[in-house]
Amino acid sequence: MLLYRCNFLYDVPMKNEVRSALHEGYTEPIRDALWGHIYLTPGLMALTESAPFMRLHRIMQLGPAYRVYPGATHTRAGHSIGVYHLARRLLVHLAEKGADKWLSPEGVRSFLCAALLHDLGHFPYTHSLKELPLEEHEVLTGNLIESEPVKSLVAAAGADPCFTAAIVDGSDRRPGMNGNGGELAFYRKLLSGSLDPDKLDYLSRDGRYCGVPYGAQDVDFILSRLYPHPERGVDIDSRGISGVESLLFSKYLMYRAVYWHHEVRSATAMVKKALLAGLESGHITGEELYNLDDQELFTLTRQRGHPLFSLVDSVRNGRLFPLAAEIPFDPNVHSKLFALSGRSRMEESLAAELSPVLGKPLGGNALIIDLPEPISFESGLFVRDENCFFSESASAFKNSLIDAFVSSLRIIRVFLHPAFEAEMKHSHEDILQIARKWIYLYTGSK
Numbered sequence: 244m245l246l247y248r249c250n251f252l253y254d255v256p257m258k259n260e261v262r263s264a265l266h267e268g269y270t271e272p273i274r275d276a277l278w279g280h281i282y283l284t285p286g287l288m289a290l291t292e293s294a295p296f297m298r299l300h301r302i303m304q305l306g307p308a309y310r311v312y313p314g315a316t317h318t319r320a321g322h323s324i325g326v327y328h329l330a331r332r333l334l335v336h337l338a339e340k341g342a343d344k345w346l347s348p349e350g351v352r353s354f355l356c357a358a359l360l361h362d363l364g365h366f367p368y369t370h371s372l373k374e375l376p377l378e379e380h381e382v383l384t385g386n387l388i389e390s391e392p393v394k395s396l397v398a399a400a401g402a403d404p405c406f407t408a409a410i411v412d413g414s415d416r417r418p419g420m421n422g423n424g425g426e427l428a429f430y431r432k433l434l435s436g437s438l439d440p441d442k443l444d445y446l447s448r449d450g451r452y453c454g455v456p457y458g459a460q461d462v463d464f465i466l467s468r469l470y471p472h473p474e475r476g477v478d479i480d481s482r483g484i485s486g487v488e489s490l491l492f493s494k495y496l497m498y499r500a501v502y503w504h505h506e507v508r509s510a511t512a513m514v515k516k517a518l519l520a521g522l523e524s525g526h527i528t529g530e531e532l533y534n535l536d537d538q539e540l541f542t543l544t545r546q547r548g549h550p551l552f553s554l555v556d557s558v559r560n561g562r563l564f565p566l567a568a569e570i571p572f573d574p575n576v577h578s579k580l581f582a583l584s585g586r587s588r589m590e591e592s593l594a595a596e597l598s599p600v601l602g603k604p605l606g607g608n609a610l611i612i613d614l615p616e617p618i619s620f621e622s623g624l625f626v627r628d629e630n631c632f633f634s635e636s637a638s639a640f641k642n643s644l645i646d647a648f649v650s651s652l653r654i655i656r657v658f659l660h661p662a663f664e665a666e667m668k669h670s671h672e673d674i675l676q677i678a679r680k681w682i683y684l685y686t687g688s689k
Contacts, residue, residue: 287355
């Protein structure tokens with residue numbers, strides 16, 4: 244990969260130069276179902292027409308969620324355009340409140356490109372690949388931004404490709420990136436923070452397409468209560484507390500009802516089990532999973548010979564493993580579940596325990612133990628007029644409530660092959676008791 248030198252020491256821009264970067268040349272409209280008309284510059288529009296961006300039209304934003312909510316067939320591309328739209332609105336608002344003092348025209352354009360392209364390296368089929376031993380999708384996004392054809396298109400849009408990649412990939416692994424540049428740190432806080440345009444779009448968009456009321460955010464009000472801060476990104480005032488509370492509760496409800504619905508978790512766990520087995524056996528490599536769309540993922544697994552790849556085809560055809568048991572997760576007790584690499588041995592052991600009550604052999608490949616990945620409810624905003632951080636403010640959302648959110652969402656689930664569905668119904672309580680005891684004894688930290 245070519246290395247690029249990046250200049251983070253921009254001169255302090257004139258306010259009218261920043262305003263020009265934010266307001267002039269936005270002549271190309273896109274009609275969005277959520278936000279209405281979204282205007283881009285010709286350079287930004289060219290980015291949406293590039294092959295790497297077009298791939299996002301072939302990745303559904305919520306993967307298997309359409310099984311539960313048939314309207315959830317919107318794509319990563321629509322979400323990315325929405326994030327760009329809100330990022331521009333956010334930056335316009337903050338520049339008018341004084342952020343222009345530390346912004347540059349090239350930095351503004353790089354931030355808008357970063358918002359538009361932030362999911363460019365996203366894996367197919369939503370988060371089914373998230374915990375696998377793969378490169379993080381933000382790193383893949385940065386690599387794509389620094390490669391052709393995106394690199395030249397970003398430059399043609401008036402942005403710095405290296406700076407744009409560094410905004411998205413906050414790992415500081417980019418050549419020459421130390422993450423300490425003031426403008427870079429500010430943009431990173433805006434793109435990935437407590438009230439970032441990513442959350443504001445995906446919660447509202449996912450709720451709209453799923454047909455549920457939980458995700459809707461009052462974006463106009465939230466933006467009106469934000470104030471720029473060069474180190475923290477944005478602060479709020481006490482009137483904005485309700486906006487943060489709305490976002491946190493919306494996120495909780497969307498995870499509870501949509502993102503981690505038990506059928507969605509079943510499909511996710513089936514794909515994850517199959518791909519992990521393929522990676523460990525050498526039937527596929529991590530590099531082969533990068534830059535695929537949803538259908539290409541299904542095609543790849545059909546072409547390879549691993550027996551567990553039939554799970555991916557089952558998901559594609561709607562044959563999901565039914566739920567056999569749900570067990571509260573305690574990170575202090577169930578510590579061995581953190582290691583995805585040893586999950587297959589655990590599944591074989593639990594299958595052996597359940598076989599007698601089911602009345603027939605249950606192999607490890609017919610059982611899946613699922614534990615959702617860690618989740619956080621970021622509340623690190625500073626409340627200006629109360630001179631404290633959000634968790635210490637007048638909000639009802641104290642750390643104890645946030646912990647309760649996480650505890651209620653992260654549930655250990657056991658799924659069994661559909662061939663055992665009748666036996667599961669007859670022996671539900673026995674299965675639950677055996678699974679609870681096994682989970683405690685086998686995965687316990689003591």
